[in-house]
Amino acid sequence: MLDEYEDVLDSFYSGETVTSTLKWRNLRKDLRWDAAVTCGYIMSVVEPDELSDYEEELVYAAYYQLTAIELYIQCINNDNDPALYSLYEQMAAASIELKDQIVLPE
Numbered sequence: 001m002l003d004e005y006e007d008v009l010d011s012f013y014s015g016e017t018v019t020s021t022l023k024w025r026n027l028r029k030d031l032r033w034d035a036a037v038t039c040g041y042i043m044s045v046v047e048p049d050e051l052s053d054y055e056e057e058l059v060y061a062a063y064y065q066l067t068a069i070e071l072y073i074q075c076i077n078n079d080n081d082p083a084l085y086s087l088y089e090q091m092a093a094a095s096i097e098l099k100d101q102i103v104l105p106e
Contacts, residue, residue, distance in 0.1 A: 001035050002067055002072075002092055003027050013085075019076060028073055039066040039080045050105040064095035 005027075011017040012024060042062035044080075047055055068091035075084035 001031075001038060001069060002095075005031055008070055009076070013072075013080060015066075031069060031073065035066050035069045037079045039063065051102070054102045055102050059100035061071075061095045061102075064098065068092040068095060 008017075008027060012019055012027075015056055015080035017023065018044050028050050039062040043059050047058055051058065071084055071091055078084060078098075
């Protein structure tokens, strides 16, 4: 999810695009919906047999990704709050680390 939205979120974080626009409100709504559906689905379904060894990695990677997305939105909403940005970076890194541990079957 962060990979898909990173460029557009970064444009708001950098100030290139202002947050007082309909574009920002729609992006937040769309991103929150996409994240909730995608990450929520990953956290709630029984994983296929070939991924059963990665149940914990899948659940926590999705949870950290969902949390990272919300922290980045809150960071931008709060004038690029450095504490929120730091938390976003930590959650995003934790999600990527777990995702990288998953070996997909060929």
